[in-house]
Amino acid sequence: MKYTQKVERWCVFEIELQSSKEFAKPFHEVRLQAHFQKEQIQTKVHGFYDGGSTWKIRFMPEEEGTYTFQISSNQDEFNGLNGAFESTRALEGNHGPVKVNGKHFSFADGTPFFVMGTTAYAWTYRPEEVRKQTLESFSKYGFNKIRxxxxxxxxxxxVNDVDITYDPPVFPFAGKPNEFDFQMLLPEYFQNYEERVMDLLRLGIEADVILFHPYDCWGIDRGMQQEDDLLYIQYMIARLSAFRNVWWSLANEYDIMETEEGKFCVGMDRKDWDLFGSFIKANDSHHHPISNHNIPLGFIYPDRDWLTHVSYQHPDTYTLLLELKNSYNKPVINDEYQYEGNIKDDWGNSDAQTTVFRHWLSAMAGGYASHGEVIKSEGNDKDLFWSYGGKLVGESGPRLKYMKQILESCSYQKMERDPRNTDGHHYYALHNGIDEYLIFCRYDLPGKNLWYGPFDGTEPEYEATIYDVWKCEMMERKTVKKGYPFSILEWTVVHLKKIP
Structure with a gap:
């Protein structure tokens, strides 16, 4: 048995076990779990097979101090093994896992987390140089959650305008396409995936892990039965839940289905999503966020106790997001509002202005969103960022980074929609009482001024900062009294903070 005696809080404590036996069916013949205890708190986690003669158990200590553990197994050489380790203080930059905080998100240490997502569905198994470019693009533009x-x-x-057909170097299951043995997972595939999760962790980026999806030419989605699904989900929990940057998304477009004749249709029961969500909630001892993602013409997943937040797909990032926040009373992320791109399909041909506008609207509704880019260059219809990563080349990335910087300078989680300064077309606003205002102006509206501050005859002073959010520059910062007129000009943001 190998393990490290000390591990940083919210980092991965790992036990490695070597078996003296060989197993024809290691996923079924070996049962392995460990109980971790600190004072009166006990946590159970499952171990997993990692190839060859190796089994591993992973745990994320969520407190400082001494933890003890004891292993139980149906294998005598593992059963009863025990030990202890020390959880040390979290170092700078380690804020712990992201948790739901009302209708928003915060890290475990209380630091607010503003979601600025993007999409790179299959970057994980592309060549190393492509992966390096992908990570550089994530960091360059401040994206902090990757679907x-x-x-x-x-x-x-x-219209067959894109060609997303790269095979991975190795598949997730033993066998070959359309003849996989779904009860025999291949650790090599999942080792590569977890290394990509670790790449993100080192950059402070959340990995929104999508467990299932319907777009498949290898017979995976159609071939897996419920017992296969649960074995796979349990394996993913055992492998990844100890990483603090993991989120669970049950599916990408969970409600896409097909008839027995192969016709496209939409429905909610391609798989038993409630079973999967409840299973993750019950077995993920570290309680990572869980969501389920729809196709826009389908069904936004109904509220469930296992559903920590709403992940939806629709080009309406304002009105619908407001409705979902109010009906679910949970955080809402528009994880796909259509992508900046130049392909023929409407889901991937938004211009940069539309993309940036929609993303700002999600924030003005008090929610969050995920960007994506589908830009063909020199006729290349295959190496598209939204799927395979690489280099972001669109115009929206730098403007979304600037948007994130502005919003993180505000008390965003305390702010609500401000109808006084929202007309639903030219300008939109958030406020924290009379103490702080954030007004986003999309179009010019000559002659209209903003309403802010108390209406009791007093004239408090405000620090006013005006930004051009298309040019990504601060235009002006000054102190004003309540009543000072601000013009509503396209692509400007006015941030007002009351001076005590």
Whole structure:
């Protein structure tokens, strides 16, 4: 048995076990779990097979201090093993896992987390140089949550304007396409995936792990039965839940289905999503966020106790997001509002202005969103960022980074929609009482001024900062009294903070 005596709080404590036996069916013949205890708190986690003669158990200590553990197994050489380790203080930059905080998100140490997502479904199994470019793009533009599939990505839909057909170097299961043994997972595939999760962790980026998706030419989605699904989900929990940057998304477009004749249709029961969500909630001892993602013409997943937040797909990032926040009373992320791109299909041909506008609207509704880019260059219809990563080349990335910087300078989680300064077309606003205002202006509206401050005859002073959010520059900062007129000009943001 190998393990490290000390591990940083919210980092991965790992036990490695070597078996003296060989197993024809290691996923069924070996049962392995460990109980971790600190004072009166006890946590159970399952171990997993990592190839060869190796089994591992992973745990994320969520407190400082001494933890003890004891292993139980149906294998005598593992059963009864025990030990202890020390959880040390979290170092700078380690804020712990993201948790739901009302209708928003915060890290475990209380630091607010503003979601600025993007999409790279299948970047995980591309060549090293492409992965390096992808990570550089994530960091360059401040993206901090990446939607990424576990299974390989295939797509030749719509008007066949894109060709997403790369095979991974190794598949997730033993066998070959359309003849996989879904009860025999291949650790090599999942080792690569977890290394990509660790790449993100080192950059302070959340991995939104998408467990299932319908776009498949290898017979994975159609072939897996419920017992296969649960074995796979349990394996993913055992492998990844100890990483603090993991989120669970049950599916990408969970409600896409097909008839027995192969006709496209939409429904909610391609798989038993409630079973999967409840299973993750019950077995993920570290309680990572869980969501389920719809197709826009389908069904936004109904509220459930296992559903920590709403992940939806629709080009309406304002009105619908407001409705969902109010009806679910949970955080809402528009994880796909259509992508900046130049392909023929409407889901991937938004211009940069539309993309940036929609993303700002999600924030003005008090929610969050995920960007994506589908830009063909020199006729290349295959190496598209939204699927395979690489280099972001669109115009929206730098403007979304600037948007994130502005919003993180505000008390965003305390702010609500301000109808006094919102007309639903030219300008939109958030406020924290009379203490702080954030007004986003999309179009010019000559002659209209903003309403802010108390209406009791007093004239408090405000620090006013005006930004041009298209040019990504601060235009002016000054002190004003209540009543000072601000013009509503396109692509400007006015931030007002009351001076005590």
């Amino acid at each position: 990424m599939l576990v299974f390989p990505k295939y797509y030749k839909g719509g």
